[in-house]
Amino acid sequence: MRVHRTQRTALPRLLGSLLLLTAAGISSAGAVPQGAAAATSGQAAGSPRPLGQIVPAPARVSPDGSPYAITAGTKIRVDDGSREARKIGDYLAGVLRPSTGYDLPVTGHDGGDGIRLRLGSHDSALGAEGYTLRSARGSVTITARGPAGLFHGVQTLRQLLPDQVEMNSRQKGPWKVAGGTVTDAPRYAxxxxxxxxxxxxxxxxxxxxxxxxxxxxxxxxxxxxxxxxxxxxxxxxxxxxxxxxxxxxxxxxxxxxxxxxxxxxxxxxxxxxxxxxxxxxxxxxxxxxxxxxxxxxxxxxxxxxxxxxxxxxxxxxxxxxxxxxxxxxxxxxxxxxxxxxxxxxxxxxxxxxxxxxxxxxxxxxxxxxxxxxxxxxxxxxxxxxxxxxxxxxxxxxxxxxxxxxxxxxxxxxxxxxxxxxxxxxxxxxxxxxxxxxxxxxxxxxxxxxxxxxxxxxxxxxxxxxxxxxxxxxxxxxxxxxxxxxxxxxxxxxxxxxxxxxxxxxxxxSTHDWDAYKVRLAAQGPRFSALGIDYYRSPQVPWPTQ
Structure with missing residues (x-):
């Protein structure tokens, strides 16, 4: 007879305050500058996370312009007729709806606003798994040559949003994504x-x-x-x-x-x-x-x-x-x-x-x-x-x-x-x-x-x-x-x-422990929001609580 151990049902803990990290600028390779340290007073309320402050480090980051904000009126726009894009849009909506409380309808109707998921990039350098994410005041657009790249771009979008986006109950926003462009593809297959x-x-x-x-x-x-x-x-x-x-x-x-x-x-x-x-x-x-x-x-x-x-x-x-x-x-x-x-x-x-x-x-x-x-x-x-x-x-x-x-x-x-x-x-x-x-x-x-x-x-x-x-x-x-x-x-x-x-x-070129440990520390509140009881290594400048 098949025996299954009961899965732990971890209800993510509400954080008293999500104390994020500040990074003093982003390099062209997307890494936080060497020597940057974790902030203990938290990120300024309502300000978006810098584009390069994610894991894995993106290949190229170009900060520019105003941030994009997800609101109650935001739609997730996917390529009409693409089953893969629709599936990824539904997945993204499933991540965002519980914490934002927004409807976030997934639609094949084109438009210049909202979260736009686009297949068919002509940039051969992206390969099968790369993507481009462009964020501006009216929209955030993820473009890829193939579905895997689109999915990886969605993971980047998740990390650019506040950590409480991972919670399974409604949280207070705002839900902002820093303005600019991330161009990214993997080193290894x-x-x-x-x-x-x-x-x-x-x-x-x-x-x-x-x-x-x-x-x-x-x-x-x-x-x-x-x-x-x-x-x-x-x-x-x-x-x-x-x-x-x-x-x-x-x-x-x-x-x-x-x-x-x-x-x-x-x-x-x-x-x-x-x-x-x-x-x-x-x-x-x-x-x-x-x-x-x-x-x-x-x-x-x-x-x-x-x-x-x-x-x-x-x-x-x-x-x-x-x-x-x-x-x-x-x-x-x-x-x-x-x-x-x-x-x-x-x-x-x-x-x-x-x-x-x-x-x-x-x-x-x-x-x-x-x-x-x-x-x-x-x-x-x-x-x-x-x-x-x-x-x-x-x-x-x-x-x-x-x-x-x-x-x-x-x-x-x-x-x-x-x-x-x-x-x-x-x-x-x-x-x-x-x-x-x-x-x-x-x-x-x-x-x-x-x-x-x-x-x-x-x-x-x-x-x-x-x-x-x-x-x-x-x-x-x-x-x-x-x-x-x-x-x-x-x-x-x-x-x-x-x-x-x-x-x-x-x-x-992005590989640098002093830069990485700061980006890793910024993942701590996200781990907690996901219900992950992680090891708080003394080598990492975790946010103080």
């Missing part, structure tokens, strides 16, 4: 967050909550870690015991749970509505105790081990010489690929310490071929580069300062041969790492990772011998050995997740 639902299971509602949070910061990939030693989380019709038996527990011995195919389709649909692509992971050939416990024939000795609720790694392995192993892999990938419209299937490949090297290479050859046969692109943890990555494969690097030179060189050699990399260095963007020795949640095997350390690195130059052109993007994983609820996920993800999003989106 892959900007992801990974959620481990295997060590502890999270309900569909909890996954949707995380989707909304990462979408606000313009991430475009949700990597779901669907199988591990402690639990199998996706129903597979041809191997039903994987979920029914292998999904019935979690770390510590809780009830676990799994997603039916209908559940998974709903997650995929919801993510797509936020312009996020789901990247499902089935970790192979190690991290497989839940599968081995479910089917004895997957074990070399034909004996199923007991279910596992601890946190050790590296002890499990599929029986790579057996033909049934590849029947199993083929069936799982076939069914998962049919449910997943995105281009990627992640096959894990890390910490396969109980699989001999030659067996590992042979297994990965066959597993990659199966993924290709079902029309998907392989992603694997960077240990895949110790085998033979197929053409087009993506390796996800999770090494850290202690990772040896030989392993790093192996990754660099694969990049030189055409393998693209997604960077997830554990001592930078593993969001489950403790902030410091006093952090109650999380682990510390990669060290303590405070907010500055998490942000202050350059993906383009991070790995020696790897050219910037080999970097597909950045992903921030959060592993759930110690995390059991949305509250606990959020305590570890915020405020580090927005920094990972900025590393993936913003131009390298």
């Amino acid at each position: 892959y900007r992801g967050a990974m959620l481990d639902v295997s060590r502890h299971f999270f309900s569909v509602a909890e996954v949707k909550r995380y989707i909304d949070q990462i979408a606000l910061y313009k991430m475009n990939k949700l990597h779901l870690h669907l199988s591990d030693d402690q639990g199998w989380r996706i129903a597979i019709d041809s191997w039903p015991r994987l979920a029914a038996y292998g999904g019935q527990t979690e770390v510590g011995g809780g009830a676990g749970g799994y997603y039916t195919k209908s559940d998974y389709k709903e997650i995929v649909r919801y993510a797509a509505s936020r312009y996020l692509e789901v990247v499902p992971e089935i970790d192979l050939p190690g991290h497989t105790n839940a599968a081995l416990a479910s089917y004895a024939k997957l074990n070399c000795d034909g004996a199923a081990p007991p279910l596992y609720t601890g946190t050790n790694v590296g002890f499990s392995s599929l029986c790579t010489p057996k033909a049934v192993t590849y029947d199993f892999v083929n069936d799982v990938i076939r069914e998962l690929a049919a449910l997943t419209p995105g281009r990627y299937i992640h096959i894990g490949g890390d910490e396969a310490r109980s699989t001999g090297h030659d067996d590992y290479v042979a297994f990965m050859d066959k597993a990659q071929a199966i993924v290709g046969k079902h029309g998907k692109t392989v992603v694997g943890w960077h240990q895949l580069t110790g085998a033979k990555p197929v053409a087009g494969a993506v390796a996800q690097y999770w090494g850290y300062d202690a990772t040896g030179a030989a392993e790093r060189k192996q990754v660099a050699d694969a990049a030189a041969n055409g393998t693209k990399l997604v960077l997830s260095p554990a001592d930078r963007v593993y969001l489950d790492m403790k902030y410091d020795k006093d952090t109650a949640l999380g682990l510390a095997w990669a060290g303590y990772v405070e907010v500055q350390r998490s942000y202050d690195w350059n993906p383009g130059t991070y790995l020696e011998g790897v050219p910037g052109s080999s970097i597909l993007g950045v992903e921030a994983p959060i592993w759930s050995e110690t995390l059991t609820s949305s509250d606990e996920i959020e305590q570890m993800a915020f405020p580090r997740l927005p920094g990972a999003a900025e590393l993936g989106w913003s131009p390298a």
Whole structure:
């Protein structure tokens, strides 16, 4: 039987006063000047937030003219006949109506006023995800070449409005957007967050909550870690015991749970509505105790081990010489690929310490071929580069300062041969790492990772011998050995997740810790309005209350 943990229903707390930050001007790259400090007396009442005071930092900002104000008469005007623009307009109205109390009708009737969402920009530099936002006295217009860009522009509009716009009850305005133009497009095509639902299971509602949070910061990939030693989380019709038996527990011995195919389709649909692509992971050939416990024939000795609720790694392995192993892999990938419209299937490949090297290479050859046969692109943890990555494969690097030179060189050699990399260095963007020795949640095997350390690195130059052109993007994983609820996920993800999003989106020229920490501090009241109980890092000049 499928078990769902009850989602936390967080009613955003009313803030006694929303004390915002002031920024003394905006650079052409959109960053707050170095050395700017948080104001403790709050922003002048009724004045709009500076155009560049958002996360991720926009590529180009040109402040100019009078602000635009959303009023009771404002309409959201979308391209007539565009279903995507209409959907985005409806989404925006759903964000703004509760807090403003305004009707904000979404209409296909053209006009020079209101909030205007326009598809079909001729600016090729915007690509599929870029946008232009122009704000003036009579209107604010977001223009993009594609729907994803329009959606990202809407996230910028949200952040330019007062933080209380995120509340789900009527708030006092005014609702002003500073005058000028933001022109913006992402640095990297892959900007992801990974959620481990295997060590502890999270309900569909909890996954949707995380989707909304990462979408606000313009991430475009949700990597779901669907199988591990402690639990199998996706129903597979041809191997039903994987979920029914292998999904019935979690770390510590809780009830676990799994997603039916209908559940998974709903997650995929919801993510797509936020312009996020789901990247499902089935970790192979190690991290497989839940599968081995479910089917004895997957074990070399034909004996199923007991279910596992601890946190050790590296002890499990599929029986790579057996033909049934590849029947199993083929069936799982076939069914998962049919449910997943995105281009990627992640096959894990890390910490396969109980699989001999030659067996590992042979297994990965066959597993990659199966993924290709079902029309998907392989992603694997960077240990895949110790085998033979197929053409087009993506390796996800999770090494850290202690990772040896030989392993790093192996990754660099694969990049030189055409393998693209997604960077997830554990001592930078593993969001489950403790902030410091006093952090109650999380682990510390990669060290303590405070907010500055998490942000202050350059993906383009991070790995020696790897050219910037080999970097597909950045992903921030959060592993759930110690995390059991949305509250606990959020305590570890915020405020580090927005920094990972900025590393993936913003131009390298905007990268500056002293400027970023001021913009990040301005997000604090927004986190609170969204019901996110974030870690108040002493490295960030949060507004005083």
